[in-house]
Amino acid sequence: MxxxxxxxxxxxxxxxxxxxxxxxxxxxxxxxxxxxxxxxxxxxxxxxxxxxxxxxxxxxxxxxxxxxxxxxxxxxxxxxxxxxxxxxxxxxxxxxxxxxxxxxxxxxxxxxxxMVKGSREVMIGMTRDPVFGPSVAFGLGGIFTEILQDVVFRIAPLTKRDALAMLAGIRAAKILAEVRGMPAADRDALAASLVAVGRIALDFPEIAEIDINPLILRGRKAVAVDALMVLSEEGA
Amino acid sequence: MSADAMRKFFAPRSVAVIGASAQAGKPGNVVVRNIRDNGFAGKIYLVNPRGGEIEGLPVLKSIGELPRGIDQAIVTLPAFATPQTVRSLAARGIEAIVLAASGFAEVDEMGEALQAELDAAIAETGVRVIGPNTTGHVSVPANFTSSFFPLGKVPRGKVSYVAQTGNFCGISLRHIMSAEHFGIARSIGLGNKADIEESDLLEYLGEDDETAAILMYLESIKTPRRFLKVARKVSRSKPVILLKGGASDEGAAAAVAHTGSLAADGRVVEGALAQAGVTRIHKYSQLFHVGKALDCMPLPAGRRVSFLSPSGAFTVTLTDICRGLDLSVPKLQETTRKRLQKYAPPFIRMRNPVDIFGSVGLHGYETAYGDALEAVLSDRNIDAAVVIMMLTTETGVPSFDFLVDAAKRHPAKPVYVTFMGQHEHNVAAKDWLEPRGVPCYMDVETPFEVLSILARCRENMRGR
The missing domain is CATH 3.30.1490.20 (ATP-grasp fold, A domain)
Incomplete structure (x- = not known):
């Protein structure tokens, strides 16, 4: 950092x-x-x-x-x-x-x-909910984000425990486990990324929306290979 | 919110009913009857411009005649009179006010304007208000209620309700009292939440020694981020259970129309409540099914269940139900198994779930069920037990003392009862067992649903 x-x-x-x-x-x-x-x-x-x-x-x-x-x-x-x-x-x-x-x-x-190589893709997002405010999302990435809509939310700020619960909370949580010869994901690192996105949302109210999709699991580590940040009209 | 304001709402020493009525069935009359039926020991002042006497109490003709220092006022006047009444009450030094009237922001534009006037009166005087558009509230430890729904004497219990409906100071409370046989600590109908809202009450009930668990029904959350913060703290020390009305898109649209509030993304609501340790339920009846279990039984320590069944089909289908509810039906300790085998026909190999039919045939109800229940409750692998009773005139109806006694011998493990058989015997058994602290459920799946919900409460308290 x-x-x-x-x-x-x-x-x-x-x-x-x-x-x-x-x-x-x-x-x-x-x-x-x-x-x-x-x-x-x-x-x-x-x-x-x-x-x-x-x-x-x-x-x-x-x-x-x-x-x-x-x-x-x-x-x-x-x-x-x-x-x-x-x-x-x-x-x-x-x-x-x-x-x-x-x-x-x-x-x-x-x-x-x-070229980040890995066959497992996840996503991290941030939206500003009209009721609860900045909300961080975690889910399956790539094309599966839209197809399966397997995504969980927590409200920023996130504790590490909140973030770890998100990783365990998607239906396809096994994607982060040791599977088919691929190592288990580094959950602490991924949780830290979720906490960080919550912090960005609180530090910068002018960021309306964040979409990091996909993060590719290269071995144990999730690496962001694409990122979209939308700015809002106000709050500049 | 100040402890003194809450004391005035929940343990008033004196109360004034503004709009008291001599006419039976009118809200201004029912309130007075309710207060007396509940044995309120404080002073009661009645105000009605006609004066005279109501329910044997003298009636003052105006708020101006009230002595100073009254703790609380209940206002049953129509909406248009409410803002001015709030100012008059404030002028008499009354700081805690319950406003029953409907016809505010929940109906039309005129109502909205009226509520704005009311908001101004509250802000300028600094009084605290429950309502408007509420049935009122109930505080059993103080033998007090402001409800205008006929209640009779509300029995004392350990759970409290906070609801964006008057039902838990009205019809659902009557159901709880008459059909579910348990009592409550406090109950509040939020109404339009002009002032006091769910976060204030959650905070208060979190600290309230009379309240062991909090059950909520909400359609909207007035201060969402504060609610999450308060809930996160309270849910560590006692169960916080919520039925969120408007969980479906259609329901949310109705709630938006109803309260004028914005709808959150359902998935965000889900995540936010999980994060705050709130145990979410999805059926209205669970508000009292779970409340009953919390009133008279401990929280299960975990998700490991045993059940005694008079039918093979139940051992199968209820095991399926448990799986779906994330409950386990684990293997019993070998000593438990051997004990069960003692009363069973030799050709049946006893296990969990416990097929009790053969044992009943050989040794009768009380011995078979009683010993089996004692065995599974003593098992280290078991956190809770469900007993499925088979009651018919022909096969016999036993004394149920063994259930009460077994539950008492194992105060850390919940025991719930359900039935299959002759309805009149089931109802009679429920009527006998529940006042003695053993919750009964008329549908065989319900006790398992309740256990699953309470296991989640336990996990939330541990901060999972």
Whole structure:
């Protein structure tokens, strides 16, 4: 965790506000999360293919390439994600394709990301309930978030015990256990991420909504590979 | 909320009924009868512009004639008169007021305007108010009630109710008294919650020595985050059980229309209440099924159940029910098993659940059931026992003393009774057993539902 997570996050938010953004880019969102100690994928924001290649070389293949814009919340639907790019050639082709698809009006940069490998995906969310206020969600991630709606909520602030109860509270709680040769998830670390999201919600009332989906279980550790933070009109 | 204000509501030394009536059946008359029927020892002042006498008590013609220093006022006047009455009562130094009238924000715009006027009167005078739109409240340790629903003498018990309905100072309390045979400590109908709301009462009852458990019915929560904070604390020391009206989308829409409050996401409500250690129930009847068990039996230490059954079908289907309720029907200790075998026909291998039919045939009811109940209650693997009685004129109706005695010998383990057989005998057995502290349930599944709920209460108290 950063020495002063709220300070770091406040700078990121202030800058985004100054640019008139209504949401944080994935990269900005992850920097906020990272400041609060939530494990996020290693990544680099670039603007040119040459920078993308340099970043990929540093991160190590295979990599993921994503369009990263403060106005684009639906990267998958727009074809702005390419995964499993295992060579410079593959990266270059994907970069040219994606740039063409994004079109001239695209206002963002390009995110070169480590490919986090793991077949178990979970999600962490935050919504502001009209009655109870900031609420943290935990559930199955990826496409199963919508399909199975297997999600539990707790109200921020969360204690570690609350967070651990959330991990045990989804129907598919076994996904965090040792299963099919995969190790049991690091529950303490995942619980700490849930507590952190609750803290972010209380520290920054202007964040209306957080959607970290998925966090991929790489071995025991859950790593955030995508993050959306929506800002509200008021509270800036 | 100050202890003194709560004392004035729950242990008043004197009370004034504003709008007292000589006419039987009118709220202003029923209140007076209720107060007297419950043996209230404090002073009772009645106010009605007509003066005279009501129920043998003198009637003052105006609030201005009341002496100073009265603890509490109950107002049964219509809604339009309420705001001014609050101001007049405050001027006489009365700080605790129960407002019965309906016709405020719950009905229409005019009512809303009236409630705004009432809110202003409360804010400006600093009085504390239960209601409006409430049946009132009951405080048995003080032999007191403000309810205008005919109650008679309410028996004393250990559980308290907080409800966004008048039912638990009215019809449901009558059901509890007449059909479920238990008493209560306090009960409050919240009404429109112009002032006093569920969090105030939860906080008060959490500290109240007369209250061993709190059962709530709520459609909305006025100060949600405070409620969670208070509940989180109280649920560690005593069971806090909640039926949340409006749990379905359709029900929530009705509650929004009813109270004008915003509806929370159902999944958020679920999580919030779990986090606060509130044990949620989903059936209205559980409010008194669980209340009864809490009034006369201990909380189960865990989820391990034994039951005595006169039918093989019950041993099977009720084991299924237990699984669904997260209760276990564990193996008995070998010494217990051998003891059960002593009275059983040799061809039956006794186990948990206990098929008692053969033993009854050989040794009669009291020996077979009595010894088996003693055996399972003494078993280290068992936290609670359910006895399914088989009562018919032809097969005989035993004395039920053995049930009362067995429960007394094992004060840490709940014993519940249910029936299958001849209805009149079941009802008679219930009527006899419940006043002696053994809860009975007319449906065979219910005692298991109650155990499951109370096991959750226990876990919430442990802070699981």
């Amino acid at each position: 950063a020495a002063n997570p709220a300070g770091t996050a406040a700078r990121i938010l202030r800058a985004a506000r100054a640019r008139g953004q209504t949401m944080l880019t994935e990269h900005e969102g992850k920097r906020v999360l990272g400041a609060y100690g939530v494990p996020v994928s290693r990544e680099r924001l670039v603007t040119t293919l040459a920078e993308a290649r340099a970043a990929a070389a540093r991160i190590g293949y295979p990599v993921v390439l994503k369009g990263c814009s403060p106005t684009e919340a639906h990267k998958t639907e727009k074809g702005l994600i390419a995964v499993g790019l295992d060579s410079q050639a593959a990266l270059s082709a994907a970069f040219r394709d994606m740039k063409a698809r994004a079109g001239a009006s695209f206002d963002g940069g390009w995110l070169v990301q480590e």
